Each structure stands twice: as C-alpha cells, then as structure tokens.
Amino acid sequence: MRAxxxxxxxxxxxxxxxxxxxxxxxxxxxxxxxxxDIFPTTTSVELDALASADIxxxxxxxxxxxxxxxxxxxxxxxxxxxxxxxHARVSSRNTAPTGAGLASSAAGFAALAVAASAAYGLDxxxxxxxxxxxxxxxxxxxxxxxxxxIWHEGDDEHSYAEPVPGPDLGMVIATLDARPxxxxxxxxxxxxxxxxxxxxxxxxxxxxxxxxxxxxxxxxDIERVGALTESxxxxxxxxxxxxxxxxxxxxxxxxxxxDLVSELRSAGLAAYATADAGPNVAVLAPAAxxxxxxxxxxxxxxxxxxxxxxxxxxxxxxxxTEAAS
Amino acid sequence: MRAxxxxxxxxxxxxxxxxxxxxxxxxxxxxxxxxxDIFPTTTSVELDALASADIxxxxxxxxxxxxxxxxxxxxxxxxxxxxxxxHARVSSRNTAPTGAGLASSAAGFAALAVAASAAYGLDxxxxxxxxxxxxxxxxxxxxxxxxxxIWHEGDDEHSYAEPVPGPDLGMVIATLDARPxxxxxxxxxxxxxxxxxxxxxxxxxxxxxxxxxxxxxxxxDIERVGALTESxxxxxxxxxxxxxxxxxxxxxxxxxxxDLVSELRSAGLAAYATADAGPNVAVLAPAAxxxxxxxxxxxxxxxxxxxxxxxxxxxxxxxxTEAAS
Numbered sequence: 001m002r003a004x005x006x007x008x009x010x011x012x013x014x015x016x017x018x019x020x021x022x023x024x025x026x027x028x029x030x031x032x033x034x035x036x037d038i039f040p041t042t043t044s045v046e047l048d049a050l051a052s053a054d055i056x057x058x059x060x061x062x063x064x065x066x067x068x069x070x071x072x073x074x075x076x077x078x079x080x081x082x083x084x085x086x087h088a089r090v091s092s093r094n095t096a097p098t099g100a101g102l103a104s105s106a107a108g109f110a111a112l113a114v115a116a117s118a119a120y121g122l123d124x125x126x127x128x129x130x131x132x133x134x135x136x137x138x139x140x141x142x143x144x145x146x147x148x149x150i151w152h153e154g155d156d157e158h159s160y161a162e163p164v165p166g167p168d169l170g171m172v173i174a175t176l177d178a179r180p181x182x183x184x185x186x187x188x189x190x191x192x193x194x195x196x197x198x199x200x201x202x203x204x205x206x207x208x209x210x211x212x213x214x215x216x217x218x219x220x221d222i223e224r225v226g227a228l229t230e231s232x233x234x235x236x237x238x239x240x241x242x243x244x245x246x247x248x249x250x251x252x253x254x255x256x257x258x259d260l261v262s263e264l265r266s267a268g269l270a271a272y273a274t275a276d277a278g279p280n281v282a283v284l285a286p287a288a289x290x291x292x293x294x295x296x297x298x299x300x301x302x303x304x305x306x307x308x309x310x311x312x313x314x315x316x317x318x319x320x321t322e323a324a325s
Numbered sequence: 326m327r328a329x330x331x332x333x334x335x336x337x338x339x340x341x342x343x344x345x346x347x348x349x350x351x352x353x354x355x356x357x358x359x360x361x362d363i364f365p366t367t368t369s370v371e372l373d374a375l376a377s378a379d380i381x382x383x384x385x386x387x388x389x390x391x392x393x394x395x396x397x398x399x400x401x402x403x404x405x406x407x408x409x410x411x412h413a414r415v416s417s418r419n420t421a422p423t424g425a426g427l428a429s430s431a432a433g434f435a436a437l438a439v440a441a442s443a444a445y446g447l448d449x450x451x452x453x454x455x456x457x458x459x460x461x462x463x464x465x466x467x468x469x470x471x472x473x474x475i476w477h478e479g480d481d482e483h484s485y486a487e488p489v490p491g492p493d494l495g496m497v498i499a500t501l502d503a504r505p506x507x508x509x510x511x512x513x514x515x516x517x518x519x520x521x522x523x524x525x526x527x528x529x530x531x532x533x534x535x536x537x538x539x540x541x542x543x544x545x546d547i548e549r550v551g552a553l554t555e556s557x558x559x560x561x562x563x564x565x566x567x568x569x570x571x572x573x574x575x576x577x578x579x580x581x582x583x584d585l586v587s588e589l590r591s592a593g594l595a596a597y598a599t600a601d602a603g604p605n606v607a608v609l610a611p612a613a614x615x616x617x618x619x620x621x622x623x624x625x626x627x628x629x630x631x632x633x634x635x636x637x638x639x640x641x642x643x644x645x646t647e648a649a650s
Binding site: 235250253 | 521522524525526527529530552555556559562563564566567569570571573575577578579580583584
C-alpha cells in the first residue's frame with residue numbers, strides 16, 4: 001500500500017514546554033494551539049516487502065543520521081500496532097520557508113502518522129492518530145486537529161489533542177532575520193527542567209492559564225485570549241532565560257515585533273504576540289484584522305517575511321493506492 | 326550646619342528585586358553590587374531654623390510632588406534620629422546623562438544620607454549610614470560602600486551593605502535609545518511579587534546565587550562571577566516578563582548588546598551583560614579589558630552612548646561648614 005497525507009503546522013497559544021516522560025512524549029502540562037492553513041507538509045509512505053531497511057527522503061534528499069532514525073523509530077511504533085515487520089519508503093516535503101522555525105516537525109509527524117497508519121492498514125480515529133503523532137514530536141499531536149486544539153496532559157492513553165470551539169482567529173507569522181538556532185527545543189526543555197528555578201512556577205501557572213484560556217475561548221473574549229497568549233509565551237521565554245546557562249531565543253527583531261504589537265493594541269487593534277523556541281514571532285488577531293496587522297508590520301519591519309494564516313485543516317489522507325508489487 | 330556629600334551609582338551583579346517590608350525597605354534577598362567611579366551626585370543639606378518646611382532643589386529646579394515628598398520623608402527619619410525639628414534646604418545635582426536610568430536614586434539617597442546626617446550632627450558609622458540610605462531607596466544602601474558591596478537581607482538592624490573583597494572589575498555602561506520607562510521599579514517589584522508565578526523561584530535561587538557569587542569573588546574566578554551576573558540579571562527580567570500584565574524593560578537594542586557580549590566571549594573576552602529595570606545594559610569585565618569591550622561595542626552599536634567605569638568610592642562628605650545664621 002502507498003498512502004499520502006498532508007498536515008499543517010500549529011502555533012500554541014498556551015505552550016507545551018517540558019516533558020514528564022521522554023519516551024512516551026507526555027507533556028508536563030496540557031497546551032492549546034491553532035492549526036494554520038499555510039506551509040503544509042505532504043508525506044507519502046509506501047510499504048516495500050523486499051526492502052531491508054526504511055528509506056527516508058526529506059525534501060528530495062535521502063535523510064541520514066538523527067532525522068532518519070526518528071522516522072524509523074516512529075515507523076517501529078506503527079509496525080508494532082499493525083503487527084507488521086515490513087519496511088517502508090517515506091518521502092516528505094514541507095513548504096515552510098527555510099529557517100522559519102515553523103514547527104515543521106509538528107506538521108511532519110502529523111502527516112507521517114496519518115500516511116503510515118493508512119499504509120500499514122490501521123484504522124485509527126482522531127484521538128488515536130493524535131496519540132500516535134505525539135510519539136514522533138509532541139506538538140504533532142495538535143496538528144492532527146483542525147483549528148483550535150487542546151492537547152491533554154493525561155497519561156499515554158489520554159494524552160491527545162481534540163478540537164476546541166472558539167472565535168475566528170488567525171495569525172500573521174513574522175519570519176525574521178534569524179540567529180542560527182544553536183539549542184534545539186528538546187535540549188532547551190530538558191535544560192529548563194533541570195536548571196531553571198522557575199520551572200515549578202511554569203507548570204502550575206500554565207495549568208491555570210489553560211483553564212482560563214478555555215473559558216476565554218468559550219466566551220469569545222478575544223482580549224482575554226490574546227492577553228493569555230502573549231503572557232504565556234513570555235513566561236515560557238522567561239523559564240528558559242532562567243536556565244543555566246541561559247537560553248535566549250528572542251532576537252532584537254523579535255523584541256521589536258513584540259513592541260510593535262503592543263503599539264498596535266494601543267492603536268485599537270486586538271493583536272497579541274507569541275513566539276516558540278526561535279526568533280520568529282506569530283501575531284494572533286481576529287481573522288478580520290489580519291490584513292491590517294500585516295500591513296502595519298510590513299511598514300515597520302521591512303526585513304521580516306510576513307505570512308497571513310487562518311485556521312487550517314487537520315491532518316488528512318490525500319491519496320491511497322494499492323502499490324505495484 | 327551645612328554639609329555637602331558626594332556618592333556614585335552602583336550596578337548590581339546579584340539583583341535586589343522585591344521588598345519584604347515596604348516601609349522599612351527590607352529586601353526579599355541580599356544583593357551584591359559594584360559602586361562605580363562615574364556619574365556622581367553631589368548633595369548639600371543646610372539647616373534653616375527659620376524655615377517652615379524643607380526646600381528641595383534637584384538639578385537646579387525646585388522639586389515638587391513625589392520627589393520632594395520622598396526627600397522630606399527621608400529628612401524626617403534623620404530628624405527623629407537627631408531629635409531635631411529644624412527644616413533644611415537640600416540641593417542635589419547628578420551628572421548621569423538624562424534617561425540613563427543609572428540608579429540616580431541610589432547615588433542620590435546615599436549622598437543625602439551622608440550630608441543630612443552630618444548637617445543634623447549625627448555621627449554614624451558605615452553600617453548605620455547604609456541602613457539610613459536604604460530607607461530612601463533600597464539600592465542606596467550599597468552606594469555608601471566603595472567598589473564591591475554586599476547588602477544583607479537581615480532585619481532593620483542588620484540590613485545594610487558592607488565591602489566585599491574581589492578582583493578588579495569594571496563596567497562599560499551602554500546607554501541606549503530608550504523606550505520611555507512606563508513602569509517604575511517600585512511598581513514593577515510589587516507586580517512581580519503579586520502576579521509572577523516565578524517570584525518564589527527567584528527568591529530561592531537569588532539566595533543561592535549570592536552565596537555562589539561570594540565564593541567566586543573570593544576565588545577571583547571572573548568567569549564564574551560573570552556567568553552568575555548575566556544569569557541573575559536574565560532571571561530578574563524573566564520574573565518581570567512573567568508578571569501579569571507582562572513587564573518588559575529590555576529593548577531590541579538591549580538584546581543586541583546581550584548578543585554582542587556573547588560574541589565577545591566567544592572571541593575570548595571575559596565580558597558579561599547585566600541590566601536593571603530599564604533598557605540600558607552594563608557590561609562587566611576585568612578592568613584591563615574595559616577599553617577593548619568599549620571599542621567592540623562602539624563599532625557594532627553606534628547609537629549607544631558608552632561610558633567606561635571602574636570601581637568607585639563610597640559616599641563621603643566633601644564639605645561641612647558652620648552656616649551663617
């Protein structure tokens with residue numbers, strides 16, 4: 001069988017930062033995100049009964065080392081579920097601009113989860129696909145789900161993402177002149193847990209933030225949703241800055257965008273900034289205001305590459321064929 | 326009596342952030358700083374038995390409102406100690422560039438403590454002067470002391486600063502194009518205590534940092550001193566960023582200087598950045614390397630005003646005369 005799936009990146013409003021189980025990829029706290037409608041990753045998985053190993057191609061190039069090992073480790077989980085020992089050819093292509101730091105592993109493992117489970121003949125529902133994607137990369141659990149998604153803290157069985165109702169929000173993604181990212185999210189999370197004196201406060205307050213966020217979304221209170229989003233992101237960066245040695249992902253241009261977004265609010269726009277483990281900034285706003293936010297940023301930060309994103313679809317199968325044997 | 330005193334600003338290596346007693350100005354934790362040899366404040370206090378109120382002149386202008394009230398409240402403490410009810414004419418002039426945010430209240434209240442206690446005939450030793458200065462502005466306790474100073478957490482009786490031995494360090498002060506400081510340190514400390522989930526972690530870790538800093542200074546371990554300084558500053562800014570609403574003092578240019586200082590270290594210079602409650606950055610380095618640090622920053626951040634400072638003197642009397650009556 002050959003199956004092709006497509007998934008989109010997501011950006012968290014309440015961040016996932018820290019694993020309580022590294023093997024099962026269980027998070028310290030729940031999180032909440034918006035799956036976007038830009039920068040999809042398309043992944044095909046084709047079983048090959050004759051192959052002696054998985055063959056992994058990423059962006060048209062044969063993957064080696066850690067990247068290939070992560071895919072094979074993920075396929076091993078799928079094979080265990082399917083009772084199969086057949087190897088596969090995996091080919092994946094993402095469309096995010098190079099260096100955008102746009103959670104390409106989230107879209108990548110969400111697409112891989114959907115394609116691989118179909119290719120191996122598994123019939124998984126949304127929660128099961130989300131649990132599976134989580135094993136590849138934590139935040140991939142959320143890219144299974146369209147639009148707003150909550151990823152539950154839970155145990156292995158219950159730690160998956162599902163849709164959450166809320167207002168029509170989108171994001172302007174500001175891809176900035178990036179310093180090279182010298183510390184991976186994985187390493188930075190570990191360092192935060194091990195060396196940041198703020199980590200316990202992060203866990204407690206993020207659980208409270210998530211509960212408040214659900215209330216604010218249900219009430220359609222965009223101002224509250226936005227304020228929680230921006231504050232939670234700054235707390236995540238504060239946790240890292242307090243690690244020893246300190247981890248600083250925000251560049252001068254990142255801070256400039258946070259400053260500008262604050263000015264946009266003073267001027268009456270409901271715009272709120274967030275940033276993941278990198279220098280790029282995503283600006284949350286009501287869908288109707290996204291063009292105004294983009295135009296305001298374009299004139300002030302000409303070096304930024306700006307992309308407007310609305311709520312996007314969950315990961316889904318886009319093709320499945322009986323392969324020639 | 327008329328007495329004239331002079332004091333210099335200090336920059337903390339281990340920060341004072343948060344009061345456990347607002348009236349007595351007792352800090353949540355001890356702190357450690359370097360008194361500088363630049364930007365002195367000179368203050369004269371002249372008793373006037375005929376005056377019906379204190380007259381306060383700051384930088385050549387008659388002070389009104391909060392600024393004048395703080396001086397009068399401070400003089401009330403001195404008058405209680407001296408058993409006097411005589412009013413005074415106070416004139417103070419500081420030499421820090423406008424908007425430098427360079428702890429002018431530390432130098433100001435240290436100079437005022439020395440001048441006022443002399444004018445009112447009090448004979449106070451170093452610890453007593455430091456306790457007194459503390460009541461005007463917490464960090465003023467440290468500007469009583471030359472060079473490296475530890476301000477003890479203590480109770481009212483024991484919360485004063487005293488000298489600490491250590492290597493010959495100085496600072497390059499980068500005064501940057503500043504966003505207006507919309508939140509005072511006083512208000513930001515209060516908000517950190519009340520709303521930052523990281524505050525308990527800040528208190529615990531700063532106590533540990535201070536103990537480690539004393540060891541590193543005693544050992545002359547400049548790398549350890551510098552790493553603790555930079556990390557402690559970033560933690561303080563992390564505590565504030567986690568307040569609700571968030572408090573962000575660092576500007577894009579501040580982050581740029583932190584980045585440059587990190588590059589200077591990679592190039593072999595023992596330079597470490599710190600920042601108080603404002604956008605300006607102080608770069609700690611061995612005295613012998615200060616010129617090299619200044620030159621490196623000058624070429625990369627031409628908009629910054631750079632000042633080289635060495636360890637400076639404690640607050641001291643520079644004149645005392647029997648006034649004409």
